[in-house]
Amino acid sequence: MDSSLILQLGIAVVVIVLIAASTVRFALRSTRTGAEPVIRANVQKLKDGWYQLNIAVANRAPYGLVVDELKRVRPRSARLMSPIQSVSTRQGDFQVWSDPATDKPKTSIPLDLAIAAHDEHHGGVAPRSEAQITAWLFLPDGSDPTDLELELALFDGGDNLRSYRFGVMREVGPTKHRQAKSAPRRN
Numbered sequence: 001m002d003s004s005l006i007l008q009l010g011i012a013v014v015v016i017v018l019i020a021a022s023t024v025r026f027a028l029r030s031t032r033t034g035a036e037p038v039i040r041a042n043v044q045k046l047k048d049g050w051y052q053l054n055i056a057v058a059n060r061a062p063y064g065l066v067v068d069e070l071k072r073v074r075p076r077s078a079r080l081m082s083p084i085q086s087v088s089t090r091q092g093d094f095q096v097w098s099d100p101a102t103d104k105p106k107t108s109i110p111l112d113l114a115i116a117a118h119d120e121h122h123g124g125v126a127p128r129s130e131a132q133i134t135a136w137l138f139l140p141d142g143s144d145p146t147d148l149e150l151e152l153a154l155f156d157g158g159d160n161l162r163s164y165r166f167g168v169m170r171e172v173g174p175t176k177h178r179q180a181k182s183a184p185r186r187n
Contacts, residue, residue, distance in 0.1 A: 035060035036060070036061075036164070037057050037058060037060060037115075037164065038056075038058040039056070039057055039152060040055070040056045041054065041055045041056070041166055041167070041168040041169070042168060042170065043145040043146070043148070043170055043171060045145075046136075048141065049138060049139050049140065049141060050136065050137070051136070051137040051139065052135075052136060053080075053133075053150075053168065054132070054133075054134055055132070055134075055135070055150075055152075056130065056131070056132055056133075057130065057131045057133065058118075058130045059117065059118050059130070061118055061156065062118060062119075063117050063156065063157025063158075064114060064115060064116050064117050064157065065114075065154050065156060065157075066112065066113065066114050066115070067111045067113040067131065067133070067152055067154050068110070068111060068153040068154060068155055068161070069108050069109065069110055070108060070109050070111055070133065070135060070150060070151070070152055070153075071107065071150065071151040071153065072107045072108065072149075072150060073149040073150060073151050073165060074147070074148070074149045075143060077139065078107075078138065078139050079105030079107065079138040080106060080108065080109050080135050080136065080138075081106070081109065081135065081138070082135055083134055083135070083136055105136070105138045109135060111133065113133065115128070115131045116129045117157075145168060145170065146168060146169065146170055148167060148168050149166070149167055150166055150168070151163050151164065151165045151166075152164050152166070
């Protein structure tokens, strides 16, 4: 056999093995993507221009999620504030209530909230696969809070950052929650 033919066969085998490995990796990763999270959000008026956002996130994927950040998409004038902030001092780490009179609202707030993998649990969903997020929303006079568009940034099981945009519904009663559909952000 000619040595150039052996070299060509060797290169062909290496290329085939690389393509097969890439295909298997893609197939395994796509099976881990799971279902998208279900995001429901409502808003409750506290004072003029000041609202409380109640966001529920249900993980339907077979792996855990980490909610990294909540961002305001529109209106541009909307601002967010976490009701509770972590404070580090020489005496230790504490959680304190935010003060809207002195603390500055922002366009995004960090969350770092872990949500467990979805698994069936006695005919329902395991409680750790759902999370509640509370945030304060500040809007200028005349703004409708249902025009709000928010974005949750999540890390999935493969440490991929995924963003989901969603809207809010006005709270219609003390215990009723209406669902707002979430959609993945397309880059």
